[in-house]
Amino acid sequence: MDRAVAAARSAFEDGRWSRIAPAARKRVLHRLADLIEKHALELAVLGVRDNGTELNMALKAEPGSAAGTFRYYAEAIDKIYGEIAPTAPGTLGLVHKEPVGVVGAIVPWNFPLMIGAWKLAPALAAGNSVVLKPAETASLSLLKLAELAAEAGVPEGVLNVVTGSGAVAGEALAMSMDVDVLVFTGSGPVGRRLLEYSARSNLKRVYLELGGKSPNIVFADAPDLEEAAMVSAGGIFRNSGQVCVAGSRLLVEESIHDTFVERVAHHARQLKVGDPLDLTTNVGAVNSLRQLEGNLGFIDSARSEGNTIALGGNRILEETGGYYMEPTIVTDVGPQDRIARNEVFGPVLSVQTFETDAEALALANGTDYGLAAGVWTSNLSRAHNMVAGIRSGVVHVNTYGGADATVPLGGMKQSGNGHDKSLHAMDKYLDLKTAWIKL
Known part of the structure; x- marks a missing residue:
């Protein structure tokens, strides 16, 4: 895990992904979506063998959803702008939106590819490097996704998938001093632990999608x-x-x-x-x-x-x-x-x-x-x-379930904070920087 985080940091700092043109990142993510669709049955079966989801549902919810998610954020890349503030004459206030750096992502076993895409697609679209840890019982589809990402042209070190237990690999990721943002979907007790790890390390921002009793x-x-x-x-x-x-x-x-x-x-x-x-x-x-x-x-x-x-x-x-x-x-x-x-x-x-x-x-x-x-x-x-x-x-x-990528998913109370899906998900992966310029 330490080597993966170091690789992600190196890739971010040298700009091989973070500083290329947004249109170039768009092309790579569209190629990745194409490859997900091409390998949809293989990805679905890998997931089913891990977690037991019925195949008919898995085909739609896993590779089907993941391909759509990567396409959505690929198209969003060059449509998110900075701002010009309404300042007094003689000054210019600019608000830049920049990638946060290294994103750590920990995803659950129930829909690993779908939820993994909810984290990976906006984080990569924004120009970040990512280290992703799958659940111990469902990693096969995400390991395959990493192979497809490399084939699509995601540069070495930008996307890293590390398997292992939460107590070892997950803790190492959450305690890393070189991870800027940590995103997680899973249980409340683990979410609390991740907040503690943030406090004990570098105060990384932690976004949690936790349980429900809907x-x-x-x-x-x-x-x-x-x-x-x-x-x-x-x-x-x-x-x-x-x-x-x-x-x-x-x-x-x-x-x-x-x-x-x-x-x-x-x-x-x-x-x-x-x-x-x-x-x-x-x-x-x-x-x-x-x-x-x-x-x-x-x-x-x-x-x-x-x-x-x-x-x-x-x-x-x-x-x-x-x-x-x-x-x-x-x-x-x-x-x-x-x-x-x-x-x-x-x-x-x-x-x-x-x-x-x-x-x-x-x-x-x-x-x-x-x-x-x-x-x-x-x-x-x-x-x-x-x-x-x-x-x-x-x-x-008068329905239940089925919302698509255009609307956010996030929790209130002890169901977490932050949002997956929609353009609002990009907020987790972008920093705001003000440039205050005397003219």
């Missing part, structure tokens, strides 16, 4: 309750619930609770759980035995707190010996119950009821997290009031 609020006047049930099931059970913005808390109006929960359960029963490389599979594997045991531990605590396991709750034993879990719905959940407040990161949906808009809003905001949310209603005023009142970085209305 509410999905369904009112009785939803425009299409059948669609809401189907999308709600997909919003928690796809990729075995291993999605940071997963709608893991279903908040449903009391008057439709029984029928709506049964509709969600109906759609969940139709999902085929199994081998993620089988094209007929809808829900793939849980990432690891540790994650599976954690998921099942939440089910045990739900039973002990008097919650009802309305669907699933068990491990599925496959001939492969892999880690598979039934889509699970837990009802009779109170706002203080463990399963209502803590992120499971598995195919587990908790259900709570409400009677008024104010009660729905209180339940939605009743956790430490604030990453995403959903609202289903035909009432335009209610929709706007819920968007305004929910403390989360993303609020979906």
Whole structure:
């Protein structure tokens, strides 16, 4: 890791990437996007073999998304300008935007290529050098991406991918005195540790996208309750619930609770759980035995707190010996119950009821997290009031998931700080420098 950081620093300082014309960087990133698309199936299969995401989803969410992300920031490179300040006569105030230097990036195992691209593309577009550490259990697709980047023309030392454990490689990256900015997607406890490492080293800026316990609020006047049930099931059970913005808390109006929960359960029963490389599979594997045991531990605590396991709750034993879990719905959940407040990161949906808009809003905001949310209603005023009142970085209305690169993704409260995606992501990777000139 120390050698990789040194290589990144050397590459940044000599300007082989940081000081070339923006249009030249654009051409390289477009070539990289072309190569990602050319190798899409290989990249998707490498990721699936690591993390168990169902292949049909992986193709779109990993290489498909990554190629689009690199194209988006390639096109942004030469459209971000400095500023001329409105100064008094006799002076000229200029605001320059410059690359920060060396960026350290630590990404998770659930969508390594997609989330890796969210970090790499804007950082490289801005002219920085990057050292990226994948998760221990999902590095293959990012190692392949580094090969493709070299083939596309990213100069030596500009992009470095270093595998290893968080406790060794991750700590070395976060403690480095030569990393200017650290970006991370993952758990809250690790995010806290990275902030400590920043304080103990060079006070590098740290941007965190952490966990979520996202509410999905369904009112009785939803425009299409059948669609809401189907999308709600997909919003928690796809990729075995291993999605940071997963709608893991279903908040449903009391008057439709029984029928709506049964509709969600109906759609969940139709999902085929199994081998993620089988094209007929809808829900793939849980990432690891540790994650599976954690998921099942939440089910045990739900039973002990008097919650009802309305669907699933068990491990599925496959001939492969892999880690598979039934889509699970837990009802009779109170706002203080463990399963209502803590992120499971598995195919587990908790259900709570409400009677008024104010009660729905209180339940939605009743956790430490604030990453995403959903609202289903035909009432335009209610929709706007819920968007305004929910403390989360993303609020979906009459849909769940699927936002593209044009809009930011970031958290509120303990779901983190800073933003991935959109032009706002560039802010993390650019420094502002004022030139104050007497004329």
